[in-house]
Structures are given as structure tokens and as C-alpha cells.
Amino acid sequence: MIIPLSVISLLGLVCLILLASPWPFLAPGAVLGLVGLAVLYRRPAWGLLGIAALVPLEGLFKDSMLTGSKLLGAALALILTLQLALQQLPPDRLRSNLWRFLTGFMVLYFLSMLLTEDLGMSLGHLRELSVGLVLFVITLLIGRELNLMMFCRLVTLSVTLTCILAMFSTKFQDQGRASGLLEDPNGFAMLIAFAFPLALLLALKSPNLMYRLFWIGCSVMLLGGMTKTQSRSGLVVLFLSLIIGLYHYRAHLPRIRPRHLGFAMLGGAILIPLAIYLMPPGYVARIQSLSVLSAGASGHTDESLGRRASYIVVGSQMIRENPLLGSGPGTFPLHYATTGYAKAFSANRKIGDLYRRAHNTYLEIFSEIGIPAGLLFVGLLGMGLLNMHRARSAWLKRHEWEQADLITHLGMGMLSLTLFLMFLSAPNQKYVWIMLAMTSVLRLKAEESPVMEAKA
Structure with missing residues (x-):
């Protein structure tokens, strides 16, 4: 082009003009x-790779109006718009089975905005969501040219770097919990849970021992970072991802020989004591506190679980009051601040402690935008996961084992993001929208691949 x-x-x-201006240094x-x-x-796909690599590092520029991600996103949007106008990109690149869910969701979203209880908060929510929507369209347009293995490498390296910073510097911790370059340890755990299956793929597919050891080291760092976050939800999501990975590779189990078990036992003897030594003392107590969930919002002493239970109580009440269109995008904090829970769980009565988000994307959407919009959002994510399943099945039918393995690990990452939305208010999370679009692209590529090209 x-x-x-x-x-x-x-x-x-x-x-x-810049050379003739008082600021020639800008030329x-x-x-x-x-x-x-x-x-x-x-190479517009390089821009998308750059955005993906910068997501874990965005905290470095949180006080800046102009960041690398914003520049890349704006440049990509302008370039792809120009290429579409010049017919250098076929419009059918935008074809996706996700549009029926997303279009219905956005129609209900704007209807909810018309009846919102606070237009300023709704506009702020729309501004955040628009970032994800732009990335969704960009990924649909250039996802076919994206080097997926390079995507895995960049994401793994970027998240691993933040894990190293968080593990060895208190500057990147929040009250003893690793938060990386983010403000929320659970948000950091979400990035780790997404990157870990990609790191495992790189370790399995490395061409030689040195590369394999390097990616195994990255995987260990990711696990260490997860323990430092002390995220209970992260531990659950990571465990489910590993179970799915083991199921995918179950056909390789007959290859295991007694000598392999010996090496596995040796590795376990080394890693288990090391993990116990590195695990923060409070992490075990946080995991054990899950046993008191049945006591309700005020029946236990774990403040974090108490807050989450209170979010469900408030969100349920909002759904009962406005089941169709909700109270308006972004208005959950407005409702929560008026309850006794806000004061009870506020450490210093500051505005930021009183006006809390739901820390559950699904609950937030159901309560703020309504039940129909919530169902469409769940359907959108469900269709994305189904796309990954269909893409994997298509490659398996063609005996394209490498492609099937790649789809499996990307699907594990996508599932991790989908599950983590139950513990975070992150409807604009960049990886979620990039991966949503990629599920559609990967399914189309798999199903369009001729069956005659299947390998014997």
C-alpha cells in the first residue's frame, strides 16, 4: 500500500510551519x-501489537493526557479509516457474528443514557467504553495480519516485567499486595491470568532448550506475581485455566514414562517448598476466609468479602427498581454511596471510598443498563468463547495440531478474562475487546481454510 x-x-x-514557528525543536x-x-x-498490525504490549505499562503514564497507547490507537483509527475510504481494505473484514449482540447492546445502552440519573457519570462511562469499541473494530480490520505468536511473546514479556517490579519493589504494591503499574491488585491479577496460558504455549513450542527455559522462567515469575497479588479470584481462574489445558493435552498422557514421573517428583520437591516460602503469610488466611461466604454481607470479619456482598445487595435492589433500562451507565457508585454499606466499609470517608463501583462487570451492566442489555453482553462474551471452541474444532478436523494448540491457549486467556469480569468493573479492558474481535477472526480463518489442506 x-x-x-x-x-x-x-x-x-x-x-x-514548525521550523518557522517559535518551537522549531518540534519539527x-x-x-x-x-x-x-x-x-x-x-504494517497496521504492528500498531495493534504495540497497544497490546503497552497495556500492562499504562500505569507509568496515568497522569499524562497523551500516552503511547492513545497515540497508536488514534493513528491506527485514522489510517484504517483512510484505507477503507481508498478501498485498500475490503469492507467484509468487519464481518462478525458478534455484531448482532453488540448492536443490540449499544442500542439499549443509549436508551439507558437518555433516562440516566446522572448524565455526567454516563458520559464518562461511555468515554471509557468507546476505547474498547474502537479496539474491537481495529482488531476486526487487521486481525488477519496479526502475528499471534508475537502477540503472545509481547504480552508475556510485558506482564512478566510488571511482575518483577511488583515482587521486588514496594513502590508497585498496594498495602502489601502487588498491583504492578495498576491501582488494583485484582486488575493486575487479571493480566497475569491472561498472560499465563500464553507463557505456557511459548514454553511448549520453543525451538530449543534455552528459549524453553526462558519462557518457563517467565511462567514462574507470573505465578510469583499472582501470589503477591493475594488475589483469591486470580487463584481460582488460574486453576480453571490449567485444568482446561490439561484436558486439551490429554492425548499426550500415554507418552509419559516412569522416568518422566521421577523428574516431575523432583520438580515438585523443589517448587512446592519454594512456593510455600514465597507465599505471603496473609494469602492463606484470605483463601481460608472464603469458607464464611454463606454468612452474608455482615456475618464475617473479612472486609473485602463484606464489600463484595454489599455490592450484590445494592445491585440487586437497582435491578428490581429498573429492570428494563437500569439507572443509567456508570451510576452504580451514586446508588452505593447513599447506603449504609458505603460508610461501614469506608476507611476514611473520602469521596473515592464512598462512591464505589460494583467490582463485577456483569452486575454493573445488569443494574446500570438493565436485564436485556446484560443478557446481550453475556451473549456477546459467550459467543466469543463459542467462536474459540469452533475454531479449535475446525483445526483439529484438519489435523492442524499447531493451530489447535494456539487456539486452545488463546481460548484459555479469553476464558480467564471472561471469568475475571465477575470480580472487576472493567467493561473497557483492552484485552477483552481485542480478544473478542480475535475470536471472530480466528473462527472465520479456521472455517475458511480448505479441508483439502489437512495434513495427514
């Missing part, structure tokens, strides 16, 4: 911007 001469002329004019930046746009125009 060739960049239109008009675009080059325009940027050249910008450089000349080299315009030249670098031109080079970056040229590269993105030729």
Missing part, C-alpha cells in the same frame, strides 16, 4: 511522526 502524496505534502507543510518530532505513520500504514 502506498501513502497518498497529499498526506506526505501535508506533513511536510507541518514541518515547515524533528513531526518527521518521526511521518516515519511512524508510514510504518503503520504499511
